[in-house]
């Protein structure tokens with residue numbers, strides 16, 4: 049629809065438009081913008097976004113448009129990694145641990 053992308057900046061490949069969902073973090077919360085037109089290089093998959101599209105995304109996130117819908121996403125907090133197994137002391141014989149360098 050009149051939108052043109054120049055050839056890929058990196059490899060000179062052909063760039064075609066695709067619609068993607070873009071994730072943007074703003075003020076500590078995740079915003080999803082669906083149906084975003086981006087140019088995707090057919091050779092190296094490099095994505096380019098037109099300035100007017102980037103501006104439209106900024107306006108949406110600035111709150112000028114109410115969200116179309118809300119989604120819930122699972123959020124996890126990674127537990128502290130266990131450090132005891134890496135402590136510099138001999139393992140007891142009952143500890144079943146792969147030998148150093150062994151592949152699992």
Ligand SMILES: [Zn+2]
Nearest residue numbers: 056059089092
């Ligand atoms: Zn490319």
